[in-house]
Amino acid sequence: MTVYHADINEAQADLALLAPGPGITPFDRIAWLRLMAQECLAPARAVIAVAQDGDAIAALPLVLHRGGYAALANWYSFIARPLGTDPTLLTAIMRSLNPVGALSFAPLPEREAVLLRDAARRAGWVAQLRHADHNHVLRTAGADFATWWAKRPGLLRETVRRKSRKGAVTIRIATTFDDADWDAYEAIYASSWKPAESSPQFLRRFARDEGAAGRLRLGLAHVDGTPVAAQFWTVEDGTAFIHKLAHDPAATAHSPGTLLSHALFAMAFDQDRVALIDFGTGDDGYKRDWMDEVRPRYRLDAVWLGNPRRWPALAKLLARAIVRPGALARPETCT
Template sequence: MRTTLKRKAKKVDVELLTRFDAAAWAEYEGVYENSWKPEEGDPALLRSFAEQEGAAGRIRLAIARHDGKAVAAQFWTVENGIAYIHKLSHLEEHKNLSAGTTLSAALFEHVMDTDKVDLIDFGTGNDPYKRDWMEVDRPRYRLDCLNPGQAQAWPALAKRIITRLARGGTES
């Protein structure tokens, strides 16, 4: 990771904002829309959230540019000593620049040294890149309580039963 940063960090310019900026947000959206990430479910809701977090001073929005073009973007927030990583993306055609790694390093440095956070939360998911940055993997579990006496629970219960049968009846 350190070797990659030493070699590649100079290939992109990083802008890190602690306030909402409409032009930077448009670049963020452009990178996200053209990245490998699935389509954003509700871009207007996400933008509204970013605007509110920016007004409250909690947004950390970073854009990496190569030759003036946004090639990677990350959206974090900081609150109560915790940095939350919400969205990150990069353009696959510029993957060789390691712009996402450079952005992550800049954001980690900022939230640790400036914001003095106690924890950086990557959220859920087991994406391999997360292990490159984390010292501790904290598993998250979800508990669904379904009442078979309630008709609205039946579709979810049926799905679980079918899934279990398809796996050969094993619990997992």
């Protein structure tokens, strides 16, 4: 077995686990990870821990902070997870982290959360999972948009009917990247209720790359020729990912965000024919009008027993386990 840590900028670009393909999300790809390291996490050291035994391989993207290792991810990431499910390889990766001796990893889907927690325990770490966030999704089940739309809440459907009839809002969905379109998105976002974007260059570069790959869906709504709402989606491997949305509060009376969502959902159903629409993390109330399922996201906190420098962190972990009995004990669930 070979175990190594590769700098994110030197990792093999053709590493199969980190290349676009079935089962790979945007947040797993080497291009996303490198871009995040450069634009969002620098100067922290970003690495990929890899374990390989013959054809079997597993990888764990990480960033090193003063407090230990963390997922190579932030609020733009819908998920962070190990790639590869071999328990022996994941355990070897966790052992390779012993010199640092601390790990906080999120947002993990449930399956990968259990795999990584169990690998940490086999490697001699104390590990605890706790709920970190919500992920709203919609499974299209092969339905067409009209059939699905007929089952949406009546108030939502009535809003779309009335505002569409007035004709004040025009909508365009771009599938190729254009700087002028992205400038419009940034202007709308800046005028919205949302906090200032922390890494605008990261999003612009990601959108440009997605446009070049044919995965971009950038929706813009206009009133009297002025852009007033924008949504940034991508489509990949049968899933539509809703990354960002915003509207100008001055145009709220026209419901441009709702009309834009209506158009983008229709495109996802009837043109892209996706199997899943993923609204990312967060439990915002408006998502419930559009989504039918909520999935948990977890945080893994782990400390290696053999590193005295991490014993204060270990004490905190154990104290939390006392408050939540069973959090350290049951390997079969996330609770």
